[in-house]
Amino acid sequence: MITIPYLTALSTYLSYTLLFAFGQLRDLFRKIIDWGKSNNLQGYAPICLDSEDFYTRRLYLRIQDCFGRPISSAPDAWFDVVERFSNDRNKTLIRMDKVKHCLNLGSYNYLGFAAADEYCTPRSIESLKKFSASTCSPRVDGGTTVLHSELEECVAKFVGKPDALVFGMGYATNSAIIPVLIGKGGLIISDSLNHSSIVNGARGSGATISIFQHNIPSDLERVLREQIAEGQARTHRPWKKIIVVVEGIYSMEGELCNLPEIVAICKKYKAYVYLDEAHSIGAVGKTGRGVCELLGVDTADVDIMMGTFTKSFGSCGGYIAGSKELIQYLKYACPAHLYGTSISPPAAQQIISAIQVLLGEDGSSRGAQKLARIRENSNFFRSELKKMGFEVLGDNDSPVMPIMLYNPSKIPAFSRECLRKNVAVVVVGFPATPLLLARARICISASHSREDLVKALEVISEVGDLVGIKYFPAEPKKVHQEDGMLKLD
Template sequence: MITIPYSAAFSTYFCYVSGFIYGQLLDFLRNLVDWWNATNLDQGYAPILLGLEGFYVRHFYLRMQDCFGRPISSPPDAWFDMVERVSNNKNKTLKRTTKVSRCLNLGSYNYLGFASTDEFCTPRVIESLKKYSVSTCSTGADGGMTALHTELEKAVADFVGKLAAIVTGMGYVTNSAILPVLIGKGGLIISDSLNHNSIINGARGSGATIKVFQHNTPSHLENLLRESIINGQLRTHRPWKKIIVVVEGIYSMEGEICKLPEIVSICKIYKAYVYLDEAHSIGTIGKTGRGVCELLDVDTADVDIMMGTFTKSFGSCGGYIAGSKELIQYLKYTCPAHLYATSMSLPAAQQIISSIKVILGEDGSSRGAQKLAKVCENSNYFRSELQKLGFVVLGDYDSPVIPIMLYNPTKIPAFSRECLKWNVAVVVVSFPVTPPLLARARICISAAHTHDDMVKALEVISKVGDMVGIKYFPAELKKPQLEESRVTME
């Protein structure tokens, strides 16, 4: 549960209310001028943006858009080159310059450091590029499957502990395209309230009934399952054709680890399928990097559908679904991401295969184990030090996702810009991605970060935290926990 100080809550609401009033006044004056100078050129066209969406973009987002979409010109390693931008029209548009800043990277998902040149992976990726070219220029169902794709699917299935796997060229599409294939009308999806947008869109596109349980709360999930089974389908009260419970291994905006053992036990009792999204947990947690199942000692046989992405720990792109042979064969016959999308780029596939070999020690070294130990050590050190400094930090230990609460919308650009002045690049997140009161900076820790990098980042964040006023609690207070539906003030 997040404990929000009264001062932070009041100032946040005040900023939003005053910004809304000021924006409405500006819009009224602008509309008055437009009406006075009206022409017939735009008559008959509906607005591209809805009223509130356009209002938010004009009066909130544009004021801080320089904090988002910052271009880089080097690999996303522990340090990277960030291209500087300037604006001559009050931040409405940003123009790139030829100047670059060397910044400490606290925003990329490069958890194991594979996104830069690697002594084992890079030569093999280059060789695959020479042998296969960049793209197959075909779908997997046509002429797009190669021996390398088959090797990748086997490597992924073996790594996560399943019998078979299917890979796609984009992680987001893995959820949004496969969920509608797995379930449809007459089915029930029970989703964690803080699941990723790709899961939400996939669930909506399936046509199934969707119910949401309180974030990471197995007791609420059990109550929801029991009531749903007793009542049956809406209106007809017939039994559900299928029930799928969808959770994430590590929640990307909270840094919390799923309570998977309890959730699996409940799903066994009520005969519901378990769909586990391990985008941020595969390759980062567990003794050998096999994710939340290994960390929490859950048999992978009890998880029916295991999903993950290659864009984080493996330094590549795409996603996968792992499960039974029958499930994967069915997906290859029906999944749009396999039937209609170009198959994964071959160098990207080789990068994943090579990185898995390093993680497992099949490259003949212990670098994989060292990377896994390093990302865990770095994450726990950074989290504990932030808490000692007085920041409100979300998430669990061992998680490389470390959110720092900002709350007030004016502190979002202030925190981001001041960190950048000290050559520390951070990612900030605000409404509508998070609720209005819960804006945050999301720190992503990598095995590529050295101890000196950690110390520098902490020094800068501490200075900026004092400057913008986000050290909300004394260090001795217990670490707050996030529950979306319960927010208290203190």
């Protein structure tokens, strides 16, 4: 639970009120000025009504230079950000020929595989020559290569499940799979902060949806008991099926799922567990096998394990892992498998090679070193941010660490000042987060050196003082003796 300082909440509400009020006034004056002018719609209704795109026009466009920044290099620890300028108050952004070499604190490149790798890259290039860039076909037609079969075996073995099925898009893995697993007469109980792909998949299923408070097992049990007691709406018949959907690491909070307690509750009430490990697979756990390994949960107790390859593995697509019966059913029933183009062969080879590195099958210890480095980097960076006085969300070992900004004016200020000092960050506000809870989301990578992290901390500290987002008193620096002189830590 985030406790917002009273004055911060008040100033945030006031800022949004002023933005809304002045935006509405400007729209009113524009309507008066344009009164009687032809709208040239020729009888068609407008696709976007003023009330529907008000937020985009009056708030987002003013700060859109903070979003969608194009890059011109691999998303490694450092990358090149293409500079842009606007001649019309940010309504349109024009790319320049110049680039800015920035420290990358925004990409999901948790293990550093997104850049050229001595083991993965040559094998992906070789697969490109052999299989081409695309199969140009769904899996069931002509889109299954030996790489796809090898990848599914590799994923199933890695996550500890009997079988797996891979897809070409991570978002579609959730949004297309959930409607196949459950429908009318079923019940989905979803964490209140689950990803939009889960939300869209649940809505498209036709099942009844109930929400429990974020990461609170006791509230999940309360919802389960009430729903089982009441049954289906109107008829009060028993639910055909109940699925509880949670994430391993919540991408906007950086929090680890309370998986052991949630699994115990689901077993008690005979509910299925659907675990989304998009941000946790490969990034946490002694061997990178995700939150089940980190928290000591038997994978046999998790019925459906979902994950993506777009983060730790430096590729694209997603997977579902489960029983052989489940995977066989999905192969016959899932539209993403039946109609979606299969994952690119070079992308499949990249994932296989990355998993081999993690397991040490490349003949080196680089995988273990990467896992140790991301854990050390994440815990060091989070600890130092808190010492500086920032309000940082998330748990230890999580590579995702949101820094709370709150006030809408601090969103562009923080982003632009960091970029000016050659540090690229991702800022997030409404509607991706609740109105009051704007934040900067920092993502740490194993490719970051300690020098990179120290530089980032220096810049964030300077910008934090300038913008005014250090909501807690900084910890006093410790004095130590070095070479006969007193120095501050």
